Amino acid sequence: DCSVQILKYGNYPNFDQAKYLLSLGEGTFFWNSLTITGVIEARGRALAEITAPDFQKIIKEDISETATGHMNKGLFVAHGFDEGGDPDSDQGAHDQMWFAARDLLFGKDAYPIPEVPDNIGRPVEEEDKWPIPMEYAGIVDFLMNVLMIEVRAECFFQFSMNIAACEDLFKDRREDALLAAEMVRRIRQDEAVHVAYLNLIVSELRAFTFKTETGEILGSDFIDSHWNKMVKWHGEDIHHEFKDQRIEILEDTLKNHGNADSVIKGFHQLAS
Numbered sequence: 001d002c003s004v005q006i007l008k009y010g011n012y013p014n015f016d017q018a019k020y021l022l023s024l025g026e027g028t029f030f031w032n033s034l035t036i037t038g039v040i041e042a043r044g045r046a047l048a049e050i051t052a053p054d055f056q057k058i059i060k061e062d063i064s065e066t067a068t069g070h071m072n073k074g075l076f077v078a079h080g081f082d083e084g085g086d087p088d089s090d091q092g093a094h095d096q097m098w099f100a101a102r103d104l105l106f107g108k109d110a111y112p113i114p115e116v117p118d119n120i121g122r123p124v125e126e127e128d129k130w131p132i133p134m135e136y137a138g139i140v141d142f143l144m145n146v147l148m149i150e151v152r153a154e155c156f157f158q159f160s161m162n163i164a165a166c167e168d169l170f171k172d173r174r175e176d177a178l179l180a181a182e183m184v185r186r187i188r189q190d191e192a193v194h195v196a197y198l199n200l201i202v203s204e205l206r207a208f209t210f211k212t213e214t215g216e217i218l219g220s221d222f223i224d225s226h227w228n229k230m231v232k233w234h235g236e237d238i239h240h241e242f243k244d245q246r247i248e249i250l251e252d253t254l255k256n257h258g259n260a261d262s263v264i265k266g267f268h269q270l271a272s
Contacts, residue, residue: 038098045084121145
């Protein structure tokens with residue numbers, strides 16, 4: 001299952017909290033989220049440069065007619081160009097679309113550009129054990145990370161569209177806000193294709209029989225445990241880390257209001 005239902009927590013701040021903050025004139029948090037999303041999308045251009053090892057060498061079944069067998073036949077290139085652009089085209093990609101949506105909502109240069117995390121994927125840990133060579137394990141781990149990042153993004157797509165389309169917000173630029181919502185909807189439509197092919201590859205890998213130095217092993221026997229770790233990290237661990245950081249920043253920002261204690265309390269009362 002690669003739907004948003006596998007995420008234990010939704011977006012933070014939630015819709016009601018975000019609406020509350022924006023009604024107070026506090027838009028930095030949303031500007032930052034849109035900007036960071038655009039920068040990370042631009043980094044996704046690197047997918048177009050990836051060449052996966054030949055999985056047929058370690059898989060018993062014929063993979064020629066599978067998505068796994070087509071990783072190096074345009075899937076990564078198409079994904080990378082969607083995210084960060086085709087260098088031979090003047091058409092904008094998702095990164096520019098996120099920045100455009102942001103500027104439609106707030107205006108250009110409304111807030112400073114925030115610091116962007118170096119990595120938003122689950123890091124490799126010492127207890128991660130793979131029965132297949134690392135050049136293959138690294139690709140499988142990478143694909144699962146990208147898939148979970150896309151699932152988390154789906155949660156943010158809906159959140160962003162709801163915020164932009166809300167009639168109580170951005171009242172002085174409703175047409176631009178609705179265009180921003182439409183921009184995100186179009187990004188979301190592209191991303192659904194990314195989720196579908198990544199979901200298919202990981203699902204195929206579960207079903208294949210892998211040839212190892214000690215014999216044969218079913219993909220699900222080792223992929224499932226890694227997938228569970230991936231879901232927990234992206235769906236729980238990173239949420240708590242980001243939430244704690246955001247609470248600290250938001251409370252510090254809200255202290256600038258005259259009735260700070262009441263405003264901060266009002267924000268927390270809207271928590272899911």
